[in-house]
Amino acid sequence: MLQVQRAVVRTQGGSRSFFASAARGKQRLVILGSGWGGYEILRAIDKKRWNVIIVSPSNYFNFTPLLAGCAVGTLEYRATVEPVRRYTPEVISYTAWCDSIDFKHKKLICMPATSPVEFADSKPAVTSSDVNESASLVTGDSEKFQLTYDKLVIAVGAYNQTFNVPGVKEHAHFLKDIRDARRIRSRILECFEQANQPTITDADRRKLLNFCIVGGGPTGVEFAAELHDFLHSDIARHYPALARMAKINLYDVAPNILGGFDTGLQDYATAKFKREGIRLLTQHHVERVEKGRMFVTEEGEVHFGLLVWSTGLAPNPLIESITEAKKVERTKRSLITNNTLNVLMADTGAPDPDVFAIGDAAHIADEPLPATAQVANQQAKYVTKRLNALVRGASGKARDGPPFQFQNAGSLAYVGDWEAIFDRTQAARGPKGKETGRVAWLLWRSAYFTKTLSVRNKILVPVYWFLNWIFGRDLSRF
16 A cells, blocks of 8 residues: 655745655554444554554444433533544544445445535536545546555444434434533523423423433443432522423333342442432333334323433444454344454454454453453553564464453442442453442543543543532533
8 A cells, every 4th residue: 555645835825735645665454433443443552563554434432421411511512522633643534334345355335424615516427536645536527536555454333223223323312422411401501491481381381391211221321320410419409390290201111220230239229219210111112202202001191391312332434344254143233353353254264364343343352341341442452562563573373363352340329419330340351349429420420531642531530520619511502
C-alpha cells in the first residue's frame, strides 16, 4: 500500500499543504468502527509504521457508561465523547458505513454517512476526487467508494434489539449513543414543560409524566437510577407539584433485573428501587408501541411521556451481509473467530490471517463472552499488540503471542441516591467479592473517572459532577 506523505502546492495566495500518496512501504490497516474496540486500536496502533484508515458513521467515541448521566444533565455531552479527528491527518478518517467486504480481493465498499451534497449545479464525480487519495469510486455507483486493505479490523458493534415489537423504532428512545442521550434529555424537559401548561388536565399530566423503561440490564437500571435522582432533586425543586405526579416504571421479561450480577446484588438493587418508588415490572411482555402508549400483555394499555428501550443487541447490517465468514447460527449477530481473534472463513473453516473481529461483532469459537465494553477493550489491546509486533518485524511467538484470554475486572451499576453495586465474584485477578452502597458508589465513580481516555475529559467529568452537586442540573431546553 502507499505511504501518505505531505506535499506543498504553490498558489497565488501562498502555499497550501495537503496529503498525497507518495512513497511505498507502509501496509494499510483499515479499522471499521469507533467504539470500545475500534477507538482503542486507533489510539494505540503504531501510526508511524501503519497506514491507518478508520471508517465509522460517527467521528467520535462514546464513553457509554456515562450516557445515562448525560441523559438527565448530570454530565454535559462533550465530557463523554472523544473525537476521532484527534488523530488526523496522521490517520485517515471517513465518516461512512461499510456496506460490504470482499475478503478475496481485500476490498471494502463504503457509503458516506454524511448528508448528500445538493447544490443546483452539482454533478456526480466521474473519477475519484478523494483529498486523501486513499479511496476510489465504485464503478456504476457515484454515491459509494471503495477501499483496499492489508489488514482489517471489524469492530462495528451491534444495533439495538427490538425483537420486532411493532412501533419501537418509531416511538421509543434508545440509549446507545450521545445523540440518544441528547434526545432523551430534551424529551424529559419537554414533558415537564407540557405538563406545566394550564390548558391540560391532571389525567393528561400523569400520562405525560409516566416514564417507562424496557430492559432490566445495567443500561436500563442506571438510567432509572439517574432519572430518579433528577426527579427528586432538581425537578422537585423547580416543579414541586409536577414532581409528585411523576412515576418511573422498569419492565423486563426476566424474573429479575441485572441478570448478569450476583443474586445478592440483584436483591439489593430490587429492594433499593422499591423503597425509592420505582415500579419493577418483571416478567412483563410488550406487545406493541404507539405514540404515547404501549400495550403490555400483563397490564394492557400503558400511557407514557417517555419510553426508553434497552433490551439487548441486534446484528449490525454489515455482519448480516457477510456470507464468506462463519457466524453464530442462533443470533447471526457475530462473526466466529479463533482464539487469536482472526475471522474463520465459511468455506475452509480456516482463519483469515489478515482479518480480525472484536467486540459485539465477534464470537470466539467455543468461548462465549459477555457483550460488554471491557471485553471489546481487552480484545482491542490484544489485536493492537499483535499488529504492532507484526509491523515491527517480530516473528514466531513474539508476533502471534498467546491466545486471547478475557480478564474479568468485575461489574458496576449505579442504583441511585449515591449508591451503587460492585460485583467482583467472577473477577479474574485480585480480591473476589461484592460491595454495595456508598463505598460501591465511590468505586463506581473512581473507576469511570480513571477510564475516561483523554486528559481533557479527566478534568471535565469531575468538574461537571462538582458543579451539578453545588448548583444543580441545567433545566434549559434548546
